[in-house]
Amino acid sequence: xxxxxxxxxxxxxxxxxxxxxxxxxxxxxxxxxxxxxxxxxxxxxxxxxxxxxxxxxxxxxxxxxxxxxxxxxxxxxxxxxxxxxxxxxxxxxxxxxxxxxxxxxxxxxxxxxxxxxxxxxxxxxxxxxxxxxxxxxxxxxxxxxxxxxxxxxxxxxxxxxxxxxxxxxxxxxxxxxxxxxxxxxxxxxxxxxxxxxxxxxxxxxxxxxxxxxxxxxxxxxxxxxxxxxxxxxxxxxxxxxxxxxxxxxxxxxxxxxxxxxxxxxxxxxxxxxxxxxxxxxxxxxxxxxxxxxxxxxxxxxxxxxxxxxxxxxxxxxxxxxxxxxxxxxxxxxxxxxxxxxxxxxxxxxxxxxxxxxxxxxxxxxxxxxxxxxxxxxxxxxxxxxxxxxxxxxxxxxxxxxxxxxxxx
Numbered sequence: 001x002x003x004x005x006x007x008x009x010x011x012x013x014x015x016x017x018x019x020x021x022x023x024x025x026x027x028x029x030x031x032x033x034x035x036x037x038x039x040x041x042x043x044x045x046x047x048x049x050x051x052x053x054x055x056x057x058x059x060x061x062x063x064x065x066x067x068x069x070x071x072x073x074x075x076x077x078x079x080x081x082x083x084x085x086x087x088x089x090x091x092x093x094x095x096x097x098x099x100x101x102x103x104x105x106x107x108x109x110x111x112x113x114x115x116x117x118x119x120x121x122x123x124x125x126x127x128x129x130x131x132x133x134x135x136x137x138x139x140x141x142x143x144x145x146x147x148x149x150x151x152x153x154x155x156x157x158x159x160x161x162x163x164x165x166x167x168x169x170x171x172x173x174x175x176x177x178x179x180x181x182x183x184x185x186x187x188x189x190x191x192x193x194x195x196x197x198x199x200x201x202x203x204x205x206x207x208x209x210x211x212x213x214x215x216x217x218x219x220x221x222x223x224x225x226x227x228x229x230x231x232x233x234x235x236x237x238x239x240x241x242x243x244x245x246x247x248x249x250x251x252x253x254x255x256x257x258x259x260x261x262x263x264x265x266x267x268x269x270x271x272x273x274x275x276x277x278x279x280x281x282x283x284x285x286x287x288x289x290x291x292x293x294x295x296x297x298x299x300x301x302x303x304x305x306x307x308x309x310x311x312x313x314x315x316x317x318x319x320x321x322x323x324x325x326x327x328x329x330x331x332x333x334x335x336x337x338x339x340x341x342x343x344x345x346x347x348x349x350x351x352x353x354x355x356x357x358x359x360x361x362x363x364x365x366x367x368x369x370x371x372x373x374x375x376x377x378x379x380x381x382x383x384x385x386x387x388x389x390x391x392x393x394x395x396x397x398x399x400x401x402x403x404x405x406x407x408x
Contacts, residue, residue: 082362084138085131089361092127097351101222107347109224120217128205131361135369137165171377200384208360215357223264225323225342232263235311245283257281257314264319284315291338
């Protein structure tokens with residue numbers, strides 16, 4: 001093979017075979033890349049280049065949010081703070097349900113439904129604030145408590161440790177003088193900041209309870225035996241002819257009950273009916289058949305043929321027997337509103353049972369209690385503001401992402 005002026009003779013032979021030199025558009029000289037001007041690949045590349053600044057901006061925003069989120073992660077004292085916040089929320093929920101059961105006569109079947117929902121939301125807000133204060137008090141006295149434990153002076157130093165905790169709580173709540181008169185401008189500004197801080201805590205607790213733990217506000221009310229219970233999660237549509245559940249529906253109800261428990265009392269019947277193929281849960285009509293028939297006979301439903309829709313929920317044997325006894329007694333007595341029979345003082349009180357939503361207080365405490373022991377109150381307020389800014393920035397980043405996708 002000879003080379004002339006840097007060109008191989010093979011190229012000349014190829015040209016002669018093809019009847020002359022190849023044109024720039026011939027297959028042998030065509031570029032291997034599909035991203036050529038005027039081709040679909042080129043248009044895709046152009047769109048990618050146009051969207052590159054948007055993508056880089058979004059990635060940069062999320063990287064900044066990720067770095068800021070690391071600053072909000074719990075420190076070494078997170079466990080006692082979390083436990084104190086959870087216990088405070090549990091105590092608040094227990095007290096609220098006791099008041100609803102004994103005094104207010106509120107249950108999941110109370111109408112209008114906004115009443116148990118509103119009471120539950122107020123309970124979550126108050127429990128979140130209590131969890132925050134419990135976390136502050138615990139973290140403030142944690143060092144002194146550890147010293148007392150190491151020196152075997154737990155009993156002797158208990159008043160001292162408790163005093164340190166109460167001092168921090170009083171310092172946090174001191175500016176919240178709702179009805180005080182004669183305050184200076186600085187004291188009014190401090191009071192406004194204290195109430196804004198409390199509002200942020202309550203809002204964070206509501207969001208955590210509802211979005212993270214997927215709990216209903218009305219689930220903090222006592223369970224009515226003639227309405228959807230506090231532990232109800234998933235229901236199966238019931239037939240309109242008041243028939244019992246089919247075999248397939250009973251199997252599904254059993255599966256839901258083993259996972260979520262009885263919709264009235266929450267029991268999963270773990271140690272009941274241990275033999276195989278023995279059902280632990282009944283398919284409970286909600287509303288019950290007697291209640292549904294009474295509702296369907298109301299004057300504003302009969303002319304239009306409106307019938308109330310029912311669902312099957314898993315119910316344990318004890319709650320089923322209790323419900324049947326209450327309804328039988330009320331029907332024989334000619335009760336005019338059977339829906340209210342299972343509520344009030346007859347409702348099921350489950351305040352002692354631990355719920356996943358009780359962890360809201362612990363999560364709020366970990367997220368909102370500062371780590372600077374020298375000025376724990378101001379550090380906590382600054383931390384809460386950081387959480388608020390982080391959530392706002394996250395919302396803005398998500399909005400930019402959605403808008404960029406919408407413009408494509």
